[in-house]
Amino acid sequence: MPVRTMASYNAKSVTGQTASLPVYHPEIHHDIFPTGRSFFNWLTMGIVGFTLLFIALVTTYLVRPELRAGEFAENTIKAPQNMRVTDFAATAQAKERAQRGTVPVFSVDRSGDQTCKNRLEEVFDNLKAYYDESGLSQLDQATKDSLLAHFSTLVASDETFDAEVAKLNTQPANAHLVEALKAQHAHIKRFRTQRPLTLDATFYLAMTVPPEELPAFKASVEKTINKLLAIHKRYPHETSVEWEPVIAEFLPENWQQAKKAKTAQLIASALQTNVQVNEKATAEKAEQSAAHVAPVYKLITKSSVIVKRHQLLTQGDVETLRELGMAQTNRLPMIMGLGISLLAAIALAAGIVYTFDARHLFQTNSIGLMYAVAIAVATAASLIGDNYPQFVPLPAAALVWTIFFGRRVSSALTVPLIVILAVAQLIEGRHLIALSTAAVAAVICYTKHRNSLMLTGFVVGMTQAVAFILSSIMFNGLDSVHHLGRPTLFELFAGVVSCMLAIGSLPFLESIFGMVTPFRLAEITDAEQPLLRQLEETAPGTYQHSLAVANLAEGGARAIGGDVNLVRAGALYHDIGKMARPKYFIENQLGAKNPHDDMTPEESRQRVLAHVTDGIDLAEKYRLPKAVQDFIPMHQGTSLMAYFYHKACVRDGVENVDPKFYRYPGPKPQSKETAIVMLADVSEAVTHSMHDPTQEEVELAIDKVFQNRWEDGQFNESSLTYQELIKVRQAFVRVWRTLHHERLKYPSTTTGRMAIAPEMNGQKNDDAKANQENGADSSAKKTDSNQPTSNGGGDIPEPPGGCCS
Structure with a gap:
């Protein structure tokens, strides 16, 4: 497929005139995504x-442990924001009050009713037994009344009893009473030994209820018990003493108060608790009461201290932290x-x-x-x-x-x-x-x-x-x-x-x-840097070429928003490898014989190719940043050494020369900056070799450089786009115009005439013209001497510009 010519792609140049642009081939993929x-x-x-x-x-x-009550806080913890949180301490107190105020749930247990009746039967048996054993039936009523009057002495301990008896013995009239008291006290003491659970009330009733009245007394007591069991419930917390007044109200009204009181004591001792607290139901009821308690809230302001460092954590502190999401639960x-x-x-x-x-x-x-x-x-x-x-x-x-x-x-x-x-x-x-x-x-x-x-x-x-x-x-x-x-x-x-x-x-x-940082780039681009000074002294032509490339590349980088500092550094150091063999590069020959004239293309290729490896060695020796070192191989990419390839084709024929042998090893430019320096390097070499070119000639030459590199695929691995390429081309032309603007022509120092503008005097100064022509002839001769002549041996590609630039 024939390559389209530059003339078919036109756009406005920076001067406003029509200029050619690189051919855009959509099939060439410029993707920055890595592969x-x-x-x-x-x-x-x-x-x-x-x-x-x-x-x-x-x-x-992961490292912060879960906070627990009873532990010490490792750090001071503050609230991350204003929040209304639960006041767990106040809420807990409110719930506790609700639980304490819960009325217990009771269950009636009738299994104790028969036990009560059985115990009363035992009471009546004890009463009758004591009556029979104590000989109360043999005592007259007056003696019984005297005994009842001293009943507390009868049931007292031996020491108390002896003391009271001693008082009574002081009066002879009490001799009969004392004998009766001693007899009954001995009976009570012996009866208690045999039947330890016998109450004092049993002895009292035995003295007040004669045997013939005992059946009626028993019937009255049983009737009272039945009423009590049918109507009243005895709760666990109620004592017998609390029940005695209630029982007394159910006894016959015609009974004496003392008799009622003693009988009530006997009945109360027999009564069993027939109501039990249902612990499970009561606990459930208490929990329900606590659950219905509304939470108590408090406001925590942002940055307020919740717990201090080394503070002992309470359960309330932990719950607050959990509510704030800071307890790692x-x-x-x-x-x-x-x-x-x-x-x-x-x-x-x-x-x-x-x-x-x-x-x-x-x-x-x-x-x-x-x-x-x-x-x-x-x-x-x-x-x-x-x-x-x-x-x-x-x-x-x-x-x-x-x-x-x-x-x-x-x-x-x-x-x-x-x-x-x-x-x-x-x-x-x-x-x-x-x-x-x-x-x-x-x-x-x-x-x-x-x-x-x-x-x-x-x-x-x-x-x-x-x-x-x-x-x-x-x-x-x-x-x-x-x-x-x-x-x-x-x-x-x-x-x-x-x-x-x-x-x-x-x-x-x-x-x-x-x-690399801008500060490091500023350091290494200082003209006093040892490596740059060495380049200036060893290869002055290369140094001046690098300065010119830097000027072009800076303009191009600035036009597309690239890293201007990095571009300048890369341009200054991209050809430092030429210091190893400066005379093999035309810009350093300064009119001397070109050594490539006596060398084979293969030998010339080897010498020129070495400036890349030599440059990398020098960059590593002087510890240039890796980003700057990349410009050394990438400014050539995998481009063709066209001059030596052409020379080989003239000698051996196109079909016998492998163009890959005459390509640089690469890599291709990997960034916009390295691509710009590649274009600036070739553009500067081409325009520098031209003799007194016009702007249109310069633009055409730059366009050809851009198109050749674009079609050669040198930018395929960089992120440089076609639109950016146009901006770089326009920037190069602007920089060239700046560096090659017209100057006033000054008269010869021998004439002493005033300087005048060229357009005012159509004549050029003779000395200036002679100097320019001499320089042009010299340049042309040097360029012509480096060009091999065609031997007519087929379609041989024409090399761009001078040799080894």
């Missing part, structure tokens, strides 16, 4: 980074929620980064640096977020990302990180607001001058301190201002420390991830 092993590495980096970041975020939940839902939130945050960050600068999203080292910084922040938040939250290096992360990726990408990474820290609740609200504001300040105040970084640190510290004061007032009111002096100083100090940490970490991050 093959690169995709595997990229995917692995993404999975490992997500896993480590997730672990860093959830470590605090069920970690799984929280961890799962955090994982989902993290995925959403990463997806959000990736989407924004893809919109702003997609190349960083598909570079393994960039992804690694993004994750490493985020993991460091998350780990710090997990470890010190409770005790020293102001020192969590969130501003440092924002500053590092800004230095390496720029403000837009840094913002796209910082905002989701703040969100995920808020979701994880690793940092108290006031401090998180202060840190977030400081991070924004770090992104905004960053400059590319190393000397300004300390000022950035101070601004970040001040911002963090002011934001902390304002957030404290917002959460706790104006009264809190009086207590913010020392914490505010800590915030200021922490902000400065965070920026110092960011600055100090730059060399390590550059080394680990093979990336």
